[in-house]
Amino acid sequence: MKQRLANLPTLAGITALAVFICTGTAWAQAGPSVQGTITEKESGALLPGAEVALQDTQYKTRSGSDGRYRLDGVPAGDYTLVVNYVGFEDFEASVSVTASETVTLPIELDARYEFADEIVVQAVRFGQSKALNEQKEAVNIKNVLSEEQIQSFPDLNTAEVLQRVAGIGIQRDSGEGRFVSMRGTPSAMTNVTVNGHQVGYSNTENRMVELDVISAAQLSGIEVTKVLTPDMDADSIGGSINLKTRSAFDQPDGVTNFTLGVGDNSIADGTHSRSSFNYSTVAGRNQNLGFSVGVNFARTAAERHNNEQRWGSEDTVGGVEIPYALTNSEVQFSANNRDRYGANARLEVRIDEDNKLDFSVVQNYREDDQDRQITRIRWDRGDYISATEVEGLRLVKSLHDRLEEQESTTYSVAGEHRLGLTLLDFSLSTSSAHTKKPDGQLRPEFQARGYDLGVIDIGGKAPRWDPARMDIHASDAFEFDIVDEKFENTTSTIDAATLDITRPMQWNSDTGELKMGVKLRALHKERADLRSRWRWRGDDLYLGQFEGTGSNITEGGYNIGRVYNREAFRSFFYSNQGPGGFEEEVRNDVNLGEPYNAEEDITSVYAMSTQEYGRLTMLVGLRAEFNELDYTGANLVVNDDDVISNTQENVARSYDFVYPNLQFRYRLDPETNLRAAYTRSMARPNFWDSMPFSYTHTDDEEITRGNPYLDPAISDNLDFLVEHFLPNVGIISGGVFLKSIDDFNFVTATTQRGGPFDGFDVESPVNGGNAELMGIEVAWEQQWNSGFGIYANYTYTNVLSIDLGEQTDRDDIDVLPEQRERLGNLALIYEKNRILTRLALNVNGRWMTEVGESADFDEWNDSAMYLDYSFTYLFDNGLELFLQANNLTEEVVYLYLGVGSRSSEHNITGRTWGAGMRWSF
Template identity: 30%
Template sequence: MQHRLSTLTTACVAALISTGAFADQGSFVGKLSDSAKQVYFEGAQVRLKELNLTTTTRRDGSFRFTNLDAGTYTLEISYLGTAPVTKTITIAENQTRTGEFTLSDNRSPIEDVVVYGQRAGQAGALNMQRSADSIKSIVSSDAIGQFPDQNVAEALQRLPGLSIERDQGEGRFVGIRGLDPNLNNVTVNGVNIPSPEAGVRSVALDVFPSELVEGLEVSKTVTPDMDADAIGGSIEVKSLSAFDRAGQSASLTVQGSQNQLRDQTSPKVSASYTNRYDLAGKQDVLGIATAVSWFDRDFGSDNIETNGEDELEQRHYTVNRERLGAALNLDYRPDFNNQYYLRTLYSEFSDTEFRQANIFVFDGEDSEVERESKDRFEEQQIFSVTAGAEHQLDQWLLTYQAGYSESSEDEPDALYYVFKTDGFAINSDLLDQIPYVEQEAGVSQLSNYELDEIEFASNQAEDQEYSIKVDIARDLTFSGHAAQIKFGSKYRNREKQQNTNVTFFDGDFDDIDPGMFADETPDWGLGDFGQGLDKAALRSYFNTSRSGFEIAKLDSEIESNGESFVNEEDIFAAYLMGKIDMDNLRIVAGLRYEKTDFSTSGQRVELIEDELNDIEQVVNTPWIAEQNYDYLLPSLNMRYAISDNMLARFAYTQTVARPKFEESAAFQIIESKTEENDEGGFDTEREAEVGNPELKPFESDNIDLTLEYYPGGIGVLSAGYFYKDISNFVIFADVADLPEWDGFDEVVQPINGEDAKLQGIELAWVKTFDSGLLLAANATFSDSEAVTLLDGERFETSLPNQSDRVGNFTLGYEDNHWSLRLTMTHKSENLEEVDGDMLLMEDSHQQLDFSGKYYISEDMHLYLNAINITDEPFYAYFNQRSRNAQYEEYGRTFELGFTWKM
């Protein structure tokens, strides 16, 4: 290995000092499309036989060879699903020759194989996977349209090793190989996307409608030219370009969906348009692509959950989610050597939720019941703009890009009511998935309650990032082997801020009759819910009577100030990498350097309740902290062609993941209480919840080994092993025994814990048959070891959110009129978190979906999607499966739609 890296380094140096060695050489630029020149093919392998030089086609079907001596060469093009293409080309000195190539297959027309339908998606994804320098899983735009997936997160769950976390039954966050989504990197058109949600780094990918996406690429191993903050992996979202398609194109989709649980019907409309234009006498040099999607969905869920000990909560949700997405992309390509682009993406996701809840607190004769309501509107926005260019300067390829992205979450005027009653007999053993509550009839009547508290909140979170990067590459020949040197730099500036504004009202409610807010009994499928709460009446009463309510000033102040902070990161990166092809072996290796300057500002907020000195106040003290760190990270990716149909890959990489913003933020919430004891003296108790600006980033050493077999046609059989050794894993601990917290009874703070380990096996099989049958299956089996604290004691467990088994199965069929798919996703149980002295476990989830299309013509089709056919609920439990933590059901959803394409 040392000899190979030394050879590669020598080749890189030789390239840098030999700028004039190729003065009399030529280049060749080609493009690969279907016979109608309407579809371009990405990921095809292109080889110059005499020189043993290989490259792959790009998104627009183009490829390029540079540094070619004048002469005649044999060009071989290989694309899964078709017969190889062999052509003769001629290279002239100091000239760039061009050519257009068409895939063909003697067995069946190309249009039936890899241009249209579900087989197109498989062919495109597998070709890109096969030709990649690193280990990747890919979803093409054609494959996205073949599943009943409503957003990017749900489209990604079909890939090997990927699983999703759901909210209200919809996929939101994506985990790679069972790791926390906060350990992934998400980019759109090469720009890092900040998270709209307060305190976290993970991006909820349900904000991106699948119609705006041209492709999804998951890199499970990184190369030095990629961001290093990808312990789980890196997810790249690619939006539409006019040069992805030939000429003018357009599409329109109209859909209606129905949720059975709430019996609501929801509309959806999406459209796209691309075209190319001539400028200054040059043909097809300007490309414009635009797309828009709108989905207004009404649905809900029924929920019952407990704390595992003495509290049970019944919840009824009514939800409206509206998604609006738009993209406008420009490309200017005046010649073969220069390309300019502008990419934009806008996504707006609003969630209107009305939650009614019954909370039972079991304490014998002192038992209580609360009726609560939550009325809130939440809007998340993501905007990304990227401008860049690519220039072929003789033997050098120069690319540069500037990007800006911002995310925000706005929750204005959220309103919460709490009603209380006691004196009624209630009982439950909290066992079973759906625990039963014994209660007197009067518990269900609002007139038996008293208004206890109203909470009014307006919260905001913003996340912005500026970035600029430059990459320089050069192809060369070293000792008869094709090689490339590449180096570059990137700068990122990111600011995350959270602003919390909460007001608690807890008095002057004596004259209020809760019966005035009574509504019809909700249709709750898990038992008897009792009288409902009138959303409009609750909001109207608050608006008209707010000025007369008594404000709980201290509680409001500590909540608002204690949860507000600003974090900022400056990240500078530089890398050097090389690539060399030695017969059947390709090596990609190099180093990446990343330096981070981190700062955070917040407040130390202390609530003081002192009976001895008759003091009751909140003391606010500003807190500012800084931290700097840097890393030099090696990576090695090797790809060996055992035969024309079999590849072996090996990778060793080092990656990092910066802590969550809420964990490293400068905030302290302290409560100090001095009360008289039974002996007439006074005792002081002090507790705190604090952030940790000194947290170190996660660090991971990663080893990957895969074997891929492409038996011919459209298909693959693969097996892979992965291993991750993660240090600085973050856990929450009571640090009251440290000197700086002397006098405190409890201080909960995130700290860097011991190492964690993750290893597993990924298996995947895809096969299409000439009969139209499609079979696809994948499974990931993994195991992890981590150390956390359970009831203050050291406890060995698995990584949070890591499932031992994740899998997918697809059965499909397609002919000239029908395209059918039945899909199943499976995720085994996993540890969600340690809750006090109990383990909170998420139960296994298995969902069955169906998608069917009928092609009226080549341009039009009808489709029917059935989602969650078996009405699979979400279930979590404490320690043992019979002890409920949360049970939630969502019902089935059916979608009927029409799509037209030009």
């Protein structure tokens, strides 16, 4: 806090400088105003972001989120007021302004669609109109998804919704989208907010946000910001994603709707189900109170049948080196029953036209119950006769039995107050998140020794072995070895307060505004896991005593042998602990070495001026962020399993950065924008990489350590875009972006020099890298009068240069981790009368998941194509029946090491279908 107060003079100086550079500006003068609310004529729904102007004058504005517009300081006289909105007829009206009165002019706009009397327009087209209009009128580059568009694709969670946006790739877990990355950058370089408030981090080690926790049914829209403005947090090199929940004032007549659905997966046992309910109303004497509430639930039964390989250098019994030998193979059958719960509530108070308050809470919870049956072949525990023949190896049967809980909750209060011509905004928010395994994760292992096996198709995507040469069904073949038990507990909170001031201002321009603000953000994150090994001290224990009844054949055709009865083993384990039974060996390397505590206080200040010169809109601004960090970790020295020493280390440090921002939008004609921008942004290092921890294993002569002095990656960004908005609610756009990223973090291997551990191998994250990234994005969205339409986009990214600095010998890397060279979407659409249908193809290019010690050991996720389908039939009474299907071609997720013929993972998740109803009234 003292340091934060010490920063205030600097903050004030930067703000004063931002105002000073506007020397010669003219503040808008108080006087008569023209104001009102803009709505859609048929439904009365509010229209935010409408362009409002007094013709042939410099007086321009845009309607706010509540549909209201206000033109201040208008001299007395007669004017023509004009309004422009995507998908609606242009509006004109005569206005007479006197010196002493405020003119109130409500405006109703007519839909411009060629088939505006059709039922389909009432929802899909209207929602898309609002989304495209917001995109068109924004001073920066962004994509906006409406609630109607979100519902039109068969996407269950937020990550899957975002894969439809140009430049966004997703990572999947058991077939379901989880993490997103933007514009060729890693997932941790993308910021995620809910209603503008940052989401807490539930991940144990990094800054990635698990978007599979948040149901698509909870959202009223999504803003994907690709070029930041100075009033946004700077930690978004890839971009920023804002998830929006419903406002009662979106539809003042009130909304009540619910959804019910069921489904299935082609390879999983269990039925999918989902339901949601949303209600909103506007009340009060002056219709000034808005209340909205929503709840949702989804249950999925997902299965993943996969084959995993590990490779290394081995010698045959004859002394011949096998440079890439199979050292470990696993066949897994993983069943995940996932329950998702979501709830949101919002109270909006319009005290009067100049004062508003907004209270909201958004909560999401996910429960993932996993039963993973594993058969593992330890090739490296036998004698290699050749690369495809091993004698005397070891077989292991193991189980992953765990229940994982993840929760994310955000509370916020925001206010808007107008003092004359000055607009004052404030917000207070707190966001918490956690990941826990409250009942512990059990991983028992049973082993069998002395098997001779041969590998079949070692260069294929799923190498096989000869099952005739191994008896994996014998009840006494697998004897108990060990149980690994782990309790996870990671929590984080983010508290934030913002204050923004906006005032009309002209800088030798037609119209403009100056906006300044300050933000205080405090983050706390900690991890405290517990882990133990348990050994059996009683009579011989065999797998046959816990045999289950499930299938032992995976979709890949593998016979994994006997499967566990997870309930039987868990019951036996907890009932037989103590002398003569299961005896505990505490994992001090985890319990003492992995807990950490992170405190981050970030103070931000910014100033930005937005000016209009005829068709040209210019934004110039500056943001400064002052970071105070306090990290605590453990320095642990172990020999085998014995702890030699354990000390806590605390590191406190600070750093400051300034982020300039310059953006231009030129309106070539009323429906075409040319855009250009230069911005600077950053990405903070992952939490675990930044901790002052170290593991020193004296028996292996290895050290793994964090680096609390890591600096954030800094990116200078150039963006160019042309976008043309089509009359029947569509868009054609194309652009280029370039990013010069300095000081990105990566893990390097070195040798310890000096001290008691001289000569030990050291693995640690470092700064020093630089990369030049270029990308091209094109998009086409159009609907024809016939009802047919297209939704398409394509993104290409390429690293122009990359330099990892002096910390590593690798000079052959030409991609960034998680960078997809190609991303694309193509959806064929039919929307006519009562039918809405989409056949959607999503292409996710290959990407590097992990940088190895050499190119041969880089791990790659191969490219994949997913084909999805949705069909909806609309009735007059607001009822909708829908049918949805995902992964129709049963695409396989394939990972490989170095080259495509060296398989790392081969995952089969099957296809999913669902059907149900939505009813709005």
